[in-house]
Amino acid sequence: MSTTLLKKETLERKWYVIDAAGKPLGRTAVIAANLLRGKHKSDFTPNVDCGDYVIIINTDKAILTGNKLEQKKYYRVSGWIGGLKETKARDMMNARSDYAMELAVKGMLPKNTLGKHALTRLHLYKGAEHAHAAQQPVAWTQD
Numbered sequence: 001m002s003t004t005l006l007k008k009e010t011l012e013r014k015w016y017v018i019d020a021a022g023k024p025l026g027r028t029a030v031i032a033a034n035l036l037r038g039k040h041k042s043d044f045t046p047n048v049d050c051g052d053y054v055i056i057i058n059t060d061k062a063i064l065t066g067n068k069l070e071q072k073k074y075y076r077v078s079g080w081i082g083g084l085k086e087t088k089a090r091d092m093m094n095a096r097s098d099y100a101m102e103l104a105v106k107g108m109l110p111k112n113t114l115g116k117h118a119l120t121r122l123h124l125y126k127g128a129e130h131a132h133a134a135q136q137p138v139a140w141t142q143d
Contacts, residue, residue, distance in 0.1 A: 006045040013121075015053045015137035017130070020101065021061035029104035031140065032056055036109065036118040040142075049114050053121045055137055060097040060126045064089055074103070098124040 016035055020028045034040055038050035064072065072089035092100045101124055109115035123132060130137075 004043060006043045006048050006050050008048060008050075011048075011050055013052050015055065015132065015135040016140045017055045017057060017137045018140050019058055019128075020056055021058035021128075023062060024065055025062040025101060025104055028056065028062060029101060029108055031142075032101075032105050032122065033108035035140065036105070036121055037114075047114075049117050051118050051121065053123070053132075053135070053137075055123045055125070055130050055132055056101060057125045057128050057130055059101045059124055060093070062093075062097065062101065064093065069093070074100070098126055 018028060018032055018035075032054045035054045036051040038044050038048075038052065041050060044050060069090045070088065074087045074089065074092050076085050076087075077083055078085070089100070102119075102122065105122055106115075106119055109118050123130065
């Protein structure tokens with residue numbers, strides 16, 4: 001059996017829109033990570049950056065199931081002694097819901113240059129409006 005390998009020169013990237021309103025944050029992040037990676041394509045190659053562009057709208061209307069709003073915490077470290085800061089998920093979703101979604105998607109991408117390049121193709125918006133109408137994005141409906 002022969003293996004077909006995708007070449008970067010023959011790659012066509014599409015634009016997809018995902019509406020996060022009323023959907024769990026993690027499930028939306030999984031769909032976005034798979035689209036950014038290119039895993040939905042039949043000619044997926046793990047060592048080639050073959051993913052598509054993803055626009056996620058309504059990130060402020062994404063939900064967290066269970067007690068995650070009160071129990072989940074986001075941590076960041078300044079590098080100084082005692083510089084560990086923590087933020088509850090409720091505060092993060094109220095203030096920076098797009099950043100919470102970005103962290104979720106980033107955690108699901110590979111930790112190498114492929115993942116870094118894939119993350120640059122992710123566009124997040126708190127509301128229903130986005131600035132990429134000229135690219136003619138297609139709504140992703142396969143949930």
